[in-house]
Amino acid sequence: MAQIVEKIEFREIRKKLKEKNKKIVLCHGVFDLVHPGHIIHFEEAKKLGDVLVVSITASEYVRKGPGRPYFDDIMRQKFLSAIQCIDYVMLSEGYTVDDIIEVVEPDVYVKGQEYAKAEDDITGKITEEAALVQAHGGTIAYTKGQVFSSTRLINQALPSLGDEVKSYLERFGQTCTLSDIKKYTEAMRHLKILVIGDVIIDEYIYCNVQGLMSKDMGYSTRYKYTEQYLGGSLAVARHLSTFSDQVTVMGVVGSEEAIHSRLLNDLGDKMRMDFVYSPQYDTIVKKRYVSLNEKREEVHKIFAVNNLPEPMVLDAESAQQFHQRLQEKLALYDVVILCDFGHGLIDRNIMELIQEKARFLAVNCQTNSSNYGKNLITKYRRADAFALDEKELGLAFSDYQSEETAALKQLANHLGGMGWLTKGAKGAIAIEHGNLLDCPAFTLKVKDTIGAGDAFFALASLAASVGASAEVGMFLGNIAGALAANIVGNKESIEKINVLKYASTLLNI
Numbered sequence: 001m002a003q004i005v006e007k008i009e010f011r012e013i014r015k016k017l018k019e020k021n022k023k024i025v026l027c028h029g030v031f032d033l034v035h036p037g038h039i040i041h042f043e044e045a046k047k048l049g050d051v052l053v054v055s056i057t058a059s060e061y062v063r064k065g066p067g068r069p070y071f072d073d074i075m076r077q078k079f080l081s082a083i084q085c086i087d088y089v090m091l092s093e094g095y096t097v098d099d100i101i102e103v104v105e106p107d108v109y110v111k112g113q114e115y116a117k118a119e120d121d122i123t124g125k126i127t128e129e130a131a132l133v134q135a136h137g138g139t140i141a142y143t144k145g146q147v148f149s150s151t152r153l154i155n156q157a158l159p160s161l162g163d164e165v166k167s168y169l170e171r172f173g174q175t176c177t178l179s180d181i182k183k184y185t186e187a188m189r190h191l192k193i194l195v196i197g198d199v200i201i202d203e204y205i206y207c208n209v210q211g212l213m214s215k216d217m218g219y220s221t222r223y224k225y226t227e228q229y230l231g232g233s234l235a236v237a238r239h240l241s242t243f244s245d246q247v248t249v250m251g252v253v254g255s256e257e258a259i260h261s262r263l264l265n266d267l268g269d270k271m272r273m274d275f276v277y278s279p280q281y282d283t284i285v286k287k288r289y290v291s292l293n294e295k296r297e298e299v300h301k302i303f304a305v306n307n308l309p310e311p312m313v314l315d316a317e318s319a320q321q322f323h324q325r326l327q328e329k330l331a332l333y334d335v336v337i338l339c340d341f342g343h344g345l346i347d348r349n350i351m352e353l354i355q356e357k358a359r360f361l362a363v364n365c366q367t368n369s370s371n372y373g374k375n376l377i378t379k380y381r382r383a384d385a386f387a388l389d390e391k392e393l394g395l396a397f398s399d400y401q402s403e404e405t406a407a408l409k410q411l412a413n414h415l416g417g418m419g420w421l422t423k424g425a426k427g428a429i430a431i432e433h434g435n436l437l438d439c440p441a442f443t444l445k446v447k448d449t450i451g452a453g454d455a456f457f458a459l460a461s462l463a464a465s466v467g468a469s470a471e472v473g474m475f476l477g478n479i480a481g482a483l484a485a486n487i488v489g490n491k492e493s494i495e496k497i498n499v500l501k502y503a504s505t506l507l508n509i
Contacts, residue, residue: 002054002086004077007103010053010090014104023049026106028097032069032092034079037112044143045110046085054080055090056099061341063095063495065479065502066443066486079277096125101132109133109140125274159505164440169258169509172439176472181503184476185496187466192332193428196346196354197339199251199275200232201259202450202489203287209302219302221289229490230266232284233339235451237271238493239458239480240337247271248333250325252318252345254283274325278318282307284343288489299448299488308370312344323349330357335465337458340365342375355382362461363415364454367392384416385473386465387457405429405436418470420477422453428478432470439474442506443482448489455484455494479503 005013017024025045031038031054045050048181056076062069063433069076073091074504080089092100101109115126130140161169173271207221214220230238237249253259253275260277267273289302314322330336336358340346342365347355352359362385365377376396388396388411390404397407408431423471425442460477464470479502480494 002083002089003082004081004089007090007099010088010103013088016132017051022051022109024051024053024104025049025108026100026104027054027110028055028057028092028100030064030069032062032064034083039054039083041110042083042085043144044142045108048108048110048141051087052085052091053088053100053104054086055097055107056080057095057097057103058091058093061093062097062497062502063258064505065498066445066482068505070338087110097129097315098132101129101136105136106133106138108299109138111140113142113144115142119243119256136305143320144445147359162440163363165442165506166509168438168440169506172471172475173507173509176475177208178504178507180359180472181476181507182500184463184466184468184472185243185500188462189245189464191244191334191465192246193240193244193248193335193337193462194330194333195233195237195247195249195337195339195496196326197233197236197249197251197337198284198341198343198345199234199249199253199263200341201283201285201342202229202231203264203285204229204287204299204489206292207289207302209291219340221291221302224348227489227491228262229488230263230452231286231490232341232501234267234480235455236337236339236458238267238490239455240272240462242493242496243462245461248274250274250322250329252276252278252281252314252322254281255279258365259283274329275319276318276325278315280315281318282309284308297374297447304369306370308343312342312370313347314344319347319350323353324351326353327357330354331359332402333359335360335362335462337461338363339454339457342366342368342371360384360465361417362386362457364388364457365392367395377411378414380415382417383419384417384460386411386415386417386419387422387460387477388419389453393421408436409434416475418464420456420470420474422456422477422481424449428456428474428481430470437471437474439471441480442478442502443485446485447487449485451487451490452481452484454490455480459494459499476503479506 025048027045059069059073077089080086098331133140204227206224210220233249233251237247241247287305287309362381363380363383364387373395378396393407412419412431421429425441430437456477459480460473463473463476479499483494483498
C-alpha cells in the first residue's frame, strides 16, 4: 500500500532515495475516478524507474467545472494508495504541478499519450512542465496504454449531470466539437474589443445575522469584514481580457484617488482604460450586506445600499467629454460590448452614436431596482447580439397576451440580430433567424448569482462576433454563467482555460 505524504515530508524521503541511487518517477493528474487506463498508465510508469510518486490536484484548483472533482482530496488519495505499483501519494496545491516537481525532482515525469502533442493540451502547460522537469535534471515520457476518460465515466455513470443536460449535450456534440470551440476562442484573440458601461464598485459587507431587532422589524447583525470587487462594465471587461489582449473599457469615474489606484493596480496589466474623470460625479458603489453560509459556500443578501445620483444623469461637461471620446474612437474597434445598467451613462446621444458607428454591437440593457421599468432594451434600434432576462423581456413587451417566445422573436426582429434569453436555473433560449433553441443550465450549484448574467452576455456575444452560431454562443455563455455563479460577486473573472476545461468536461459524454 502506498504511503500518503505531505510535501515537506517527501523532501527527507527524496534525500534518502537519492542516497540509494533510486530512480524516481512522477505521475500527476486529477484522478477523479480510477479506471483500467490509469492502472495501465501507472504500471508502465513504474517500469521506467524504481519509485513511483503519484500526485493529485487539490479540489479547489480543479478546473473541470462546478461539481468537480466528484470525489474529494482524501478519497482520491485513498484510491491511489491502494494501488500496488504506487509508492507515494501527494497533494498538489496549485493550478499547475510546479510545486510537486520542485519537491520531488523526478528523474522521469510521465504523462499519457494524449499529452504527447503540445497543441492538444487545453491548459497549454505541458511544455512548461517539461522544461521545469528538465531544469531539475529529469526527462519526460509518455505511456502508450489504452486511453480511458474519467470525465466520460463520471458523466455517464454518476449523478454529476442531469438527464436533461446529458440529452442536450449529446445532441449539441453532434454538430459542435471541442476542436470547434477552440477555433472560436482562438479567433477571439485577435479582436479589438471596446467595453462601454457604468463603472461600479461592488462592496460586500459580511455579517452574521443574529435575528430581528427586539423593538423593530429590521435585522440585527454582527459585522465580520468587508470586501470590494470590480463590477459593472469592469467585470465584463475582465472576463473578456482572458480571451483577447486588446480590450479597452470606457466610462466615467469620479475623483476618488483610492478607486483610481485600485483600477490601475487590478486592471492596468490586463486592459486599456479610457475613462473620463469627473470632479462632479461619484463613482458608483453598491453596498450589499450579506451573510455567508460557510458550510455550503452560499452568499445570502440581507439588504443593499447605493450612492446612485438623483436624477441618474451625468453632469454636462463629463457627458460631452465622453461623447467626444467615443466619436473619435468607436470605429477603431472590431467589437463593441455595451453594458447599459441604466445609471445615467448611456443617454440618447451616446446610444445613437454607438448604434451608428459600432462595427459589431452587442447590447445588454439591464433592469434593476433603481431604474425599474425605465431602462427597456426596446429603446435600441440595432444590436448584432443581445442578452436579457425574463423580467427584462416581460417589461419590454408588457402585453399579458404575448408568450415569452413570441416576445423574444419580436425583439430579435426589432434589433435585427441574434440574442439570448437567460432563465437562471431553467437555462437559456437562443434566437437566430427566427429559430429558437433551448439549453438547460449546466449547474444548479450556486454560491452567488451576482455577475452570472454579465458573464453569460460577455462570452456569448464574443462568440457571436467571431461567427459562431447563437447556439454555440449560448453553450459558451451557459458555461461562463455556471462558473460565475460559483464565484462570490465579481471577486474573480472567468478564465479562458476554465471555460475550455469545462467545455471539455461537458462534451465528453
